[in-house]
Amino acid sequence: MSITAEVIQKDKQYSVPVAGRPDFVLERGEGVTVYDTEGKAYTDWVAGIAVNSLGYGDKELMKVVAGQMDTGLIHVSGLYHTQALVELAELLCANSFADKAYFCNSGAEANEGALKFARKLAYVNDRKNKTKTVSFSKAFHGRTMGALAITPTEKYQAPFKPMMPGAVVGEFNSVDSAKEVIDQDTAAVVVEPIQGEGGINIASAEFLQALRRLCDDHDAVLIFDEIQCGLGRTGELWAHSFSGVSPDIMTLAKPLAGGLPIGAILATDEVAGAMQPGDHGSTFSGGAVVMRAGEMVVKRVLSAGFLEHVKETGDYLLERLSEINSPHIKDVRGRGLMAAIELDVPPGDIVAQGYEHGLLLVNSGPDAIRFIPPLIVEKRHVDELVEKLTLILEGIDGDA
Numbered sequence: 001m002s003i004t005a006e007v008i009q010k011d012k013q014y015s016v017p018v019a020g021r022p023d024f025v026l027e028r029g030e031g032v033t034v035y036d037t038e039g040k041a042y043t044d045w046v047a048g049i050a051v052n053s054l055g056y057g058d059k060e061l062m063k064v065v066a067g068q069m070d071t072g073l074i075h076v077s078g079l080y081h082t083q084a085l086v087e088l089a090e091l092l093c094a095n096s097f098a099d100k101a102y103f104c105n106s107g108a109e110a111n112e113g114a115l116k117f118a119r120k121l122a123y124v125n126d127r128k129n130k131t132k133t134v135s136f137s138k139a140f141h142g143r144t145m146g147a148l149a150i151t152p153t154e155k156y157q158a159p160f161k162p163m164m165p166g167a168v169v170g171e172f173n174s175v176d177s178a179k180e181v182i183d184q185d186t187a188a189v190v191v192e193p194i195q196g197e198g199g200i201n202i203a204s205a206e207f208l209q210a211l212r213r214l215c216d217d218h219d220a221v222l223i224f225d226e227i228q229c230g231l232g233r234t235g236e237l238w239a240h241s242f243s244g245v246s247p248d249i250m251t252l253a254k255p256l257a258g259g260l261p262i263g264a265i266l267a268t269d270e271v272a273g274a275m276q277p278g279d280h281g282s283t284f285s286g287g288a289v290v291m292r293a294g295e296m297v298v299k300r301v302l303s304a305g306f307l308e309h310v311k312e313t314g315d316y317l318l319e320r321l322s323e324i325n326s327p328h329i330k331d332v333r334g335r336g337l338m339a340a341i342e343l344d345v346p347p348g349d350i351v352a353q354g355y356e357h358g359l360l361l362v363n364s365g366p367d368a369i370r371f372i373p374p375l376i377v378e379k380r381h382v383d384e385l386v387e388k389l390t391l392i393l394e395g396i397d398g399d400a
């Protein structure tokens, strides 16, 4: 039996079947390309779901991780100080609205923690009824029970009801709807400045500004979930910058440690000040190897020319995608290297054909393909993508 066949068979036998994986086995990566066990190359427009922003095999990242491993200090738990943790916390605070950082291990965990921070603030202010959490249509905030409760997709929630009480949903980008759902009992308002899983939907500056005002008026904590859209993906360090307003909390995860598991909650002193020893924690929080990787990634994103490259390549991606002449494309949208084409055919069919053409693609919501590549992707990769997508879409025309 080939290695490919053996891995696929064992996956069927031993893995909990929560993911439908295609019939190839990835073995190594370099730059923006991954290779399977048969040696086939795939240009990666997924980046481990918006994670591998430095691509594969970044020499500096590997050196930093190996260097920290060499100290023997991989993990010490949150019980002890490490230089690695405070250096990443300082770097993130120095480059954002935040005064304090808390580290965890995933996006969902960051959002869980953020909800607790908001609830604790209400609690110390003696506002015991202030327990409502507002999120918005098509949002995705994660799959743990709190994060799931604010992810209003019926198919994700249905088997796991009842949800956490007090989760209320407004309409994304509707100021009127936000006014209706945010009130004195609202502890937290959570929003993605650009929705990643829900179809690459960009919040308007007006909407984010209105949320800021409504949160101020009702003493609610405004949480920007930049787990997918943050840290350079839009060509700005933070996706919300264009709005001119800052949140009280921002959650980060995916790209922050170059592919190692991480989450972060960045908060103002006011919010963080409500948290006391024992209120929150996680065994793996702030592991030294992960922190060193995070510091290196943030410094790279801040280095000269990096964000300009994202912006320029992102503009080119949108321009070239808009040029594809196919009746199946209903819309092209995005910002920086976070883009989507909305289709009138199932995105799964295009993703499957992408594999045959040596492309890794992923859907966003039920009717769009999303492009969230490593941020080091180049214009020549965009040209290859557009050429192959055009062929795939023409094939679909032929079938029709």
Ligand SMILES: Cc1ncc(COP(=O)(O)O)c(C=O)c1O
Pocket (backbone or CB within 6 Å): 049, 106, 107, 108, 109, 111, 140, 141, 142, 143, 192, 196, 197, 225, 226, 227, 228, 229, 253, 254
């Ligand atoms: C905006 C956003 N928030 C939260 C999450 C959950 O992150 P994780 O899968 O690391 O738990 C995701 C994951 O796709 C996301 O895109």
